[in-house]
Amino acid sequence: MILIIKTIFLLDTAKKLKKIIVSVTNDLSTDQRVDKVCYTLHKNGFEVVLIGRRLENSAQLNRPYTTKRIPLICNKGFLFYAEYNLRLFFILLFSKKDILLSNDLDTLLPNFLVSWLQGKKIVYDSHELFPEIPELVHKPFVKKCWSHLEAWILPKLKNNYTVCKSIAAYYHKKYHTDFKTIMNLPREKEIQLGTFPFNNKGQxxxxxxxxxxxxxxxxxxxxxxxxxxxxxxxxxxxxxxxxxxxxxxxxxxxxxxxxxxxxxxxxxxxxxxxxxxxxxxxxxxxxxxxxxxxxxxxxxxxxxxxxxxxxxxxxxxxxxxxxxxxxxxxxxxxxxxxxxxxxxxxxxxxxxxxxxxxxxxxxxxxxxxxxxxxxxx
Structure with missing residues (x-):
């Protein structure tokens, strides 16, 4: 009898397990912030799937949650963003999920569209002020495109967080949108010492x-x-x-x-x-x-x-x-x-x-x- 009750409880818990699809545009290897977020969600009962892109030199991953890398034909410029966002849209559209977590503006459009079409909850993590990155300083048209996209979607979002108070205040003032602050801090670590591949004695x-x-x-x-x-x-x-x-x-x-x-x-x-x-x-x-x-x-x-x-x-x-x-x-x-x-x-x-x-x-x-x-x- 106890075994039956325990089985029913486990099955009921499994049904309630919420699946989160997390998306980024990098190859997942070195994005420590996203890894920390995914690990925290995973260990607290969420089913996590992290999606990024595959590069020729992408390192093998060993994560406790599911990861998926999308192979692309184009890996630079407008064609990269267009191809990646299109592929991501269809993957999100036809995947089972309860929550969508978009990291930065370059993944937001497909996440937002799928959220709107299927009535799924969406969370947005802004790592930076994307339209203000230095790489866009001398690309006014590209910057304007990203800015328009941000201005269209952000006021519609309700579950947002970012890396510092200044960015949160900026978004609140510009779009009247609430952003929580989740600082990008490292996990607590014991110090381990390695060696540099050169002689640095006395320096x-x-x-x-x-x-x-x-x-x-x-x-x-x-x-x-x-x-x-x-x-x-x-x-x-x-x-x-x-x-x-x-x-x-x-x-x-x-x-x-x-x-x-x-x-x-x-x-x-x-x-x-x-x-x-x-x-x-x-x-x-x-x-x-x-x-x-x-x-x-x-x-x-x-x-x-x-x-x-x-x-x-x-x-x-x-x-x-x-x-x-x-x-x-x-x-x-x-x-x-x-x-x-x-x-x-x-x-x-x-x-x-x-x-x-x-x-x-x-x-x-x-x-x-x-x-x-x-x-x-």
């Missing part, structure tokens, strides 16, 4: 990790390095301007001072970050997207107990000020910046970093995230 390490794209302030840091003795710059990541940066390093004869480690896995990165003496996030103010940025590398540095040097921009400077785990860039000229870096490297932030490491973790965001999905409008 300080300045670390940049993340996308190597326009506006990240990397050109400035490279220009600053000749004014820093016994100091190395390590750049981990890949992006559009990496070849230009390598050429800049060659022209300045800084090959023995600056190392490019390329794109590495989160597991490998976790072992290298704690080796740094200073983590940098010195983005330029290239429009609203960068102005309101709160890069997850800042929190990765803190989780590794590495002090930070950040731009004088609203969100990131508040982390440095509130938690006292680093400093804000005072002057963006190489000599003055080098002088500031020297002083920062001499300071001890260990007590503040230890405290911030415990507070700024994903586990403290999970309750807010689950509240959204458990009380959909």
């Amino acid at each position: 300080k390490i300045i670390l940049y990790q993340g996308a190597v794209n326009l506006g990240r302030g990397l050109e400035l840091i490279i220009d600053t390095m000749p004014f820093l003795e016994n100091t190395l710059l390590v750049i981990i990541g890949y992006g559009d301007i990496i070849d230009n940066l390598k050429q800049q390093v060659n022209e300045k004869h800084l090959n023995n001072n600056i190392y490019f480690l390329g794109k590495i896995t989160p597991v490998e990165l976790h072992k290298l970050t704690p080796l740094a003496n200073l983590g940098i996030s010195v983005e330029e103010d290239l429009g609203l997207n960068y102005r309101y940025a709160l890069p997850n590398k800042i929190f990765d540095y803190i989780q590794a107990k590495v002090p930070i040097l950040v731009s004088d921009l609203p969100e990131m400077k508040q982390i440095a000020l509130n938690y006292k785990v680093g400093e804000i860039v005072k002057n963006r000229t190489p000599k003055e910046l080098a002088a500031q870096i020297k002083k920062v490297l001499e300071k001890d932030f260990s007590t503040e970093l230890k405290k911030a490491k415990k507070e700024l973790i994903w586990e403290h965001q999970e309750e807010k995230l689950l509240s959204i999905f458990n009380h959909l409008k």
Whole structure:
């Protein structure tokens, strides 16, 4: 009798299990925010399917939830977005689901249309102000298209969250739309130490990790390095301007001072970050997207107990000020910046970093995230 009751209970629970289809335009390998969201939902009783695109060099995944990668003919520009969104639309349309989770504006249209056609709940996670990304600065027509799409759909959405208060306030003011804030914090980790693939004995390490794209302030840091003795710059990541940066390093004869480690896995990165003496996030103010940025590398540095040097921009400077785990860039000229870096490297932030490491973790965001999905409008 007890076995029968237990079986009935399990069958009833299975029926109530809500299926969420999560979509992104990347290949799933390095998107840590989406992985954290999916894992949190999965371990709290949701059936999760994450959809992205397949690239030639896409790494194999081992996730506790279901993943699906869409092979594409076109992988760049307008044709990529058109093909991906069309394929995603039909996959979403003919898949069983209870909830749709769209990540960023470039997946929103198919999610919104399927939600409207089939009466399914939709949740929107805005990682950034997409129409304001620097890549669109010199593409006014493309920017206008994305802006019109955003203006059409966002006021109709009820279940939204984003990465920081500034973006949430921006959307509320522009579209009168409510956005919750789910910060992109790392999971709590024990520090593990690896080794750099070069000799750094007796030298300080300045670390940049993340996308190597326009506006990240990397050109400035490279220009600053000749004014820093016994100091190395390590750049981990890949992006559009990496070849230009390598050429800049060659022209300045800084090959023995600056190392490019390329794109590495989160597991490998976790072992290298704690080796740094200073983590940098010195983005330029290239429009609203960068102005309101709160890069997850800042929190990765803190989780590794590495002090930070950040731009004088609203969100990131508040982390440095509130938690006292680093400093804000005072002057963006190489000599003055080098002088500031020297002083920062001499300071001890260990007590503040230890405290911030415990507070700024994903586990403290999970309750807010689950509240959204458990009380959909």
